[in-house]
Amino acid sequence: QSVLTQPPSVSAAPGQRVTISCSGSSSNVGNNFVSWYQQLPGSAPKLLIYDNNMRPSGIPVRFSGSKSGTSATLGITGLQTGDEADYYCGTWDSSLSVYVFGTGTKVTVL
Amino acid sequence: QVQLVQSGAEVKKPGSSVKVSCKASGGTFSSYAIKWVRQAPGQGLEWMGGLIPIFNTGNYAQKFQGRITVTADESTSTVYMELSSLRPEDTAVYYCARAGGRVGVVILDHWGQGTLVTVSS
Numbered sequence: 327q328s329v330l331t332q333p334p335s336v337s338a339a340p341g342q343r344v345t346i347s348c349s350g351s352s353s354n355v356g357n358n359f360v361s362w363y364q365q366l367p368g369s370a371p372k373l374l375i376y377d378n379n380m381r382p383s384g385i386p387v388r389f390s391g392s393k394s395g396t397s398a399t400l401g402i403t404g405l406q407t408g409d410e411a412d413y414y415c416g417t418w419d420s421s422l423s424v425y426v427f428g429t430g431t432k433v434t435v436l
Numbered sequence: 437q438v439q440l441v442q443s444g445a446e447v448k449k450p451g452s453s454v455k456v457s458c459k460a461s462g463g464t465f466s467s468y469a470i471k472w473v474r475q476a477p478g479q480g481l482e483w484m485g486g487l488i489p490i491f492n493t494g495n496y497a498q499k500f501q502g503r504i505t506v507t508a509d510e511s512t513s514t515v516y517m518e519l520s521s522l523r524p525e526d527t528a529v530y531y532c533a534r535a536g537g538r539v540g541v542v543i544l545d546h547w548g549q550g551t552l553v554t555v556s557s
Contacts, residue, residue, distance in 0.1 A: 328480060359541050363481075370531055370547040371473075371481065377537075382545065414481055418542050424497045425471070425542050427481040 329354060330415055330428035337434040342405050346431045348398040348415030354426055356396040358418045362389075363427075365412045374413070375400060407435050438463040440470075440532050440548035447554045453520040456551045458532030463546075465513040466490040469535035471544065472506065472517045474528040482528075486535070489515065522555045529553075 331349045338344045348355065348362075362375040373382055375391035378398065390401045398415055415428035443457040458470060471486035485496030489508035496504050505518045515532060529550040537543035 359543075361543055363544070370550050371533075371544070372547065373543065373545050376543045376545070377541070416481070416542075416544070422498075425483040427473075427483065430480045 328429045329419060329422070329426050330417070332413075332415060332428040332431045334429070335432045335434065337436055338405050339436045340405055340407065343401065343403045344405060344433060345402075346400040346413055346415075346433070348400070348428045350396050350398075350417070350426075352396060353421035354396075354417050354419040355393065355398055355415075357420060360391065360393055360398040360415055360417045362391055362398075362400045363414045363416060365414065367411070371414065402433070405433075405435055409433055410435050438534060438546045440534065440546055442530075442532060442548040442551045445552040445554070447556065448522050450523055450555055450557055452522055453518055454522060454553050455516055455518040456530050456532075456553070457514050457516050458548050459512065459514045460534070461513065463534070466510055469542075470506075470508070470515040471533050471535050471542075472504075473531045473533055473544070475531070475550075476525070476528040479528075484517070484530075486517075486532075487515070519553075522553075524555050527553065527555045 336344045359377045363371040364374045365371045378393040379391040419426045439461045466489045469488045472484040487494045494506040508515045532548040533544040534546040536545035
């Protein structure tokens with residue numbers, strides 16, 4: 327079982343905003359950089375956010391990341407049908423010496 | 437443009453081994469770590485471990501120690517992941533991913549397309 331907890335699902339209408347939380351501990355989120363990955367149905371994961379709040383080239387500004395203490399948050403504004411996917415947070419766990427992923431959150435556009 | 441292309445789907449018997457390949461192109465192969473992540477049907481992502489080709493020494497999650505071996509062939513820019521003593525619960529899609537970023541920070545910035553491994557008698 328994952329050491330990073332995410333809500334199973336979030337939903338909103340097109341154009342609205344959603345946020346996804348990622349709750350961990352001092353051995354992972356609290357003291358390491360967090361990344362976020364988007365997994366479209368039937369596809370491989372794709373890097374969305376790294377270093378807590380940085381977007382790789384080509385990722386729209388609609389996607390944002392933040393971190394406070396032992397929790398991180400992914401925000402998606404101007405929600406589009408193409409954003410329907412599973413989203414995972416990920417970071418190194420210094421106690422377990424392993425990279426850990428969140429439980430995953432399914433985003434549904436109503 | 438970095439690309440990771442994996443080998444095709446496999447069907448294996450319990451107790452056997454599987455070897456999945458991940459061929460890299462478009463980047464500096466030797467200096468970036470290649471990691472392996474798996475995803476069981478309908479489940480989340482699970483870290484397995486990997487290596488930096490230039491060092492060719494694997495680093496694995498405790499759960500897979502003794503069953504996993506990751507190797508690299510620099511001449512073909514290919515990394516291989518072999519998992520032995522397969523059991524039905526090893527049925528999953530296996531992904532390779534490049535760990536970009538910097539020392540001490542893992543950023544999985546490029547992913548392979550995935551390889552489905554089915555373990556069934």
